[in-house]
Amino acid sequence: MSRRPVIGAGQLFCYLLLSRVVLTLTYSINFNAHTIGPTDWLAALLLPPFLLALALPAFVLRRRSGPVSVCEYAFSLSKPLGRAVSLLYGAGFFLLTVLPVSRFSFFVTSTLQPEKSPLFFPLLLLLPACYAVCRGLEAIFRLSALLSVVCLLSLLAIVAVLLPRFDSLNILSPFYEPRGALGLSLLLLLSNSLEVFVVLMLPGAVRGGVKKAYLGYALVAPLFLFLIFYTVLAVLGPYSALQMFPFYTAAGVAKVGELRNLSAVAAAVWILGVFAKSSLSLLLCRRCLLPLTPKAARPFLLPALGAAATACAAWNSATMAENKLNFSMPLMLGVVGVYLIALPLLLAALGKRKENRHRETPAVPAR
Amino acid sequence: MNAVTFLRQFFHTARQQQYADPQKPPEPLSKNLQENITRVKEAYGNSDDLTVRELTVQNRRFACLALDNMVSKDDLNKMLLEKLTAAPRLPTDAEECFSFIERSLSTAPEQQRAETVDELPTLLASGFALLLLDGCAVALALGVQHFPARGVEAPRNEEMERAAHEAFVEVLRLNVALLRRRMKTPALRVENLTVGGRSKTAAAICYLQGSASPKVVDFVRRRLQRIEIDAVLESGYLQPFLESRPLSLFPTVGATERPDAACAKLCEGRVAVLVDGTPFCLIAPTLFCEHFQSMDDYTLHPAFATFVRLLKYFSFFMAIVFPGLYVAIGENNPEIFPTAVFFKLVDAEVTTPFSLMWEALMIHTIYEIMREAGLRLPQSVGHAVSIVGALVIGESAVSAGLIGAPMIIVVAVTALSSYVIPTLYYPVAILRFAMILVGGIAGLFGVILLFSLVLLEIASLEFCSIPIFAPFLPFDRTAMRDAVVRAGWPTLARHTARVQALHGAGEEDR
Amino acid sequence: MKRLLCLLVSAALTACLTACGGAPPLKERLIVEGIAVDEAAEGEEEGFALTVQAYAPSSENTTHNRYQLFRATGKTVYEALRTIDQNTGRESFFADTQVILFSAAVLERGLWPNLDFFMRSSEMGNNVCLAMTKGKAADLLTVEGQGDRMPAGVLADMLHYGKSKVERFSGEMMTVGARLTVPYADLTLPLLAVERQGEGRRAVLAGVTCFIDDRPAFVLNGQMTWAYNWIRGYADERAFVLPFRGELCALRFQRIQAAIESAVEEGRPRFTLRLKAGCNVSETAAFQAVTLENLPEFETALAKKMEQTVEQTLQTVFLQQHCDVFDLGRSLIQQHPAYFQTLSSWRQTIPLCTVQCEAEVSVKRAGQLDVNRR
Secondary structure, eight states, rough: OOOOOEEEEHHHHHHHHHHHHHHHTTOHHHHHHHOOOOOHHHHHHTTTHHHHHHHHHHHHHHHHHHSSHHHHHHHHOOOHHHHHHHHHHHHHHHHHHHHHHHHHHHIIIHHHTTTSSTTTHHHHHHHHHHHHHHHHHHHHHHHHHHHHHHHHHHHHHHHHHHHHGOOGGGGOOOOOOOHHHHHHHHHHHTTTTTHHHHHOOOOGGEEOOHHHHHHHHHHHHHHHHHHHHHHHHHHHHGGGGGGHHHHHHHHEEEEEEBBBHHHHHHHHHHHHHHHHHHHHHHHHHHHHHGGOOGGGGGGGGHHHHHHHHHHHHHHHHHHEEEEEEEEOOHHHHHHHHIIIIIIHHHHHHHHHHHHHHHSSSSSOOOO | HHHHHHHHHHHOOTTTTOOSOSSSSOOOOOHHHHHHHHHHHHHHTOTTEEEEEEETTTEEEEEEEEETBBBBBHHHHHIIHHHHHHHHHOOOOOHHHHHHIIIIIISSSSEEEBTTTTTTHHHHHTTEEEEEEETTEEEEEEEEEEEEEEEEEOSSSOOOSSOOOOOSSHHHHHHHHHHHHOOOOTTEEEEEEOOOTTEEEEEEEEEETTTTTTTHHHHHHHHTTTOSSSSOSHHHHHHHOOOSTSSSOOOOSSEEOOOHHHHHHTTTTEEEETTOOOOOEEEOOOOOOGGGGGGGGTTTTHHHHHHHHHHOOOOOHHHHHHHHHHHHHHOOOGEEEEEEEEHHHHHHSSSOOOOOHHHHHHHHHHHHHHHHHHSSEEEEEEEHHHIIIIIIIIIIEEEEETOOOOHHHHHHHHHHHHSSSSSGGHHHHHHHHHHHHHHHHHHHHHHHHHHHHHHHHHHOOEEEEEEETTTOOOOOOOGGGGGOOOOOOHHHHHOOGGGGGGGGOTTTTT | HHHHHHHHHHHHHHHHOOOOOOOGGGGGGEEEEEEEEEEOOOOOSSSEEEEEEEEEOTOOOTTTTOEEEEEESSHHHHHHHHHHHHHHTSSSEEEEEEEEEEEEHHHHHHHHHHHHHHHHOSSSSSEEEEESSSSOHHHHHOOOOTTTHHHHHHHHHHHHOSSSHHTTTBBHHHHHHHHHHHOOOEEEEEEEEEETTEEEEEEEEEEEEEEEETEEEEOOOOOHHHHHHHTTTTOHHHHEEEEEETEEEEEEEEEEEEEEEHHHHHHHHEEEEEEEEEEEEOSSSSHHHHHHHHHHHHHHHHHHHHHHHHHHHHIIIIIOOOOOSSHHHHHHHHEEEEHHHHHHHHHHHHGOOEEEEEEEEEEOOOOOGGGGGO
């Protein structure tokens, strides 16, 4: 028997936290053109109000639209608008599917297994993601809740093992960095905080309130980001600037008993996070594009999206080193600006205008 | 409620399945005795085990039909035939005579009327004796069952240290009695039904009124009523029809041969399905965490019970993941091993001609063949299997350099781990092979992803909107007191556990 | 749709099984344990002479001759390693590499060019031990092993013995890399030598080599090594001998706490090293000069000796040689970042610095005198 999926606020919080933490855990200068510095951990501590501000347009829209997704609301305003919004957000979720997968593939093919083809890991990740989409939203969120606990505990374990290697002389004051460094760090963190995308699509499906979950995420996630940046700097110091994947390198020097390093744990956390993110993004992408797909073609939508995402992720991972525009900060800030701020506010304004028109137009008496 | 009404409800077969053309109306009995006898004989194709005893008492013709070895002849004699032949005066009217015999003469504790020809074979096969009366279009079925059946013995598959040593048997009525003996509350409901178009197997849905969710009971009832199958010879035949996803590796409907376990599950709001002819009772729904619970857990000290459960979870993880992990790390990420282990691994594998993945697949296949052979072989020959296994596979394969010694250890640990949770043996066995394949091809990442998929699959399973992975996912703090840890009885007794009240089940407000 | 998905999955699995490549299995690789980098000999092509101690798994390879030495030359380290791979027909496996040795001659060219390949290698761990050798680096790989342990493993054990010995000498690749990237810290590497012991040969720690930029500058002698250890906060396991009232008293440091305080006075950095040491006077010998009554005097004398040793070492190494292996620059940048940013070059600022040491010692156990001690 089918029913509207119900996700707990706790599950949503766990997913948002996992999504954001994994992105920072897998920080690379290749992706961000920025080496980790003292302003990064300070920016992480200052992040909460900015995360809350980032979600304001989404909550303004929700107040106007009620517990429906952004695409459903756009359709309720007008069909052409609904189609345009669905297409835009579908493309946005497609980007969110390709982004973590291609980064992971780049990591593995450049660091761990250079002999593997760039197609291999996108395939390895997106096939299970397609299966996860078939299983549905609830299953993905339930699994994400478990994965988030596992990943965050692993992260804390790595940090705990690295504590003896913390060198206080590696921690420099962030207040003497060049002017604008703190602002740049904040912008970088914000450009990677794309969790509001999920919030826009799930308002009606969360039992216990989206606001509570997002508030929890906005307060707790920055603490983990701080922990990651601080650990990298404290352990590696200036060596982090030479490393493509600093946290992975730091985990590589964590020795526990006979285990020579915990880099496998860091890589495992990465792939689990990517799996959870790509599954949900693919599901939401499909959800956005489903109304635009002819009925006969709907059974093929998921395989088509999966295949397209695999191809794009493989291409992106193979060209990541050369392609400077690849998910750079200006591009991601643009995405944030359009999808998370401009579009929700525009829809809210259009909704208000429609409401006002209904109020002004006198009711025509029935004959 | 008096005894007669109770017995009537107990044997009421109002929900009989009609396997024959449902459009064909049931054929009523004739008033002619000979015609009725002929019809029954024709239905049985003149089978030799159908006994027909015709007798004439006070100028009225009677016929007593029964299947050989299905009835107690002594009881039939004492409760009916002797009384019939010694009856002082029988009413002359056939209908009145029938009523007189039914109400005053027969002393059988169970009896019922049958008015159609189609009911007769079912009653005969259920061990009833039929009394037909010339001039009356009704048959009297007397419950004088006495067919060969196994007595109540100790469970063979679910042995416990301290819990009761009683298991279900093949006789449905006895199994119901075993439940009644433990659950003396009248809230225990038993609904009889017939499944199997040809076998007309008796089944019973049991639940506790007030504990079980009406939605779940109704779901089970409807699913069973809709089954179209020739013969139901074991409860396992019905299991896929109750499953929400029959093709999933992990079951949502479990089975138990222990009456005490069945009663415990009934108290938690589950529904039990007993099937005649099989000692295994189906329990719906069965949560994933129940595979790691046993009756002994509730008799042992909580600390030890918790330790045993943790061991089971660890064993489950090892049974699925260990071989795949070994192959993945050995082939793709050997730097994870400490140096000493690393060199031992290299030394062991240097002489073997196969890669770790093929070694693992071969040795596990051989192990499964041995296990299956051990199950099917007669006991006297069973020792040969262990000798072949130990010497040939364990010793010779390693000496010949076909398999590395570490791989044998991996197989041994995996095999032992998989037997800790016997109810999950088959899914674990299949997943183990999948893990080995994935570990060999995709390495550590493949193993991690496949394990995540396994968890996803379990997390997505539901039975009547009850999540099977509860109380882990969705997390239910209260219910966790009996999932991984086993809280003390004072704590367990404080809250009544109901499976439909778990988080995510949709009925948690009840 | 489900059938299509199944078809896609089967196709993907088939593709994975057939082609997607992969590293050769471990038994077909050359497991490198130790690498020695020397200068190419005269007559050979200019560049590097690489000696690799490795285990080539094969059915004939028994325990006592488990490892083999492979030699090759090349213009770069990478070229030499590739030559070894070609000669052996096996791809090198670096994930288990324990130690990388450089001869003094090859380090004269600079550490960066030597280290470049190893730092880029995805297999090589970041905690591989690096060391400099007296004489040819390849000789160190021929010292005696211990049972199953190859010489490279023995060297690694030696460098790791005790409390983070390698880290103290900043001999891990990660630490070396970190110090090479910053202009305000210099690195040290342990100096290893071969010593004959009867008929056998064993490796010994011959000192600590200090680098200026990425070239070796000088080696710390005995007394300087003590000071170096104290400043880094490490209690050396060796016995320290203190002349006291005409007697040579042996003691062992139990714990050293070191803190560097920096201050800027009139535009010149001033460093104060505060040491707090706990020690045990020898438990076996009773020294005539040391009594319960003059124990405080003993502590004062030891503290003074420590201060002198540290100040002399800093004078020689830091102020005269302009070599900052004591993290003084790192302390300054942390405590006075604004001032540090005004400097054009830290090394040119070093001569302006002043250093002093303040030590505090407490004797934990006084050996034979311990009976009635505080």
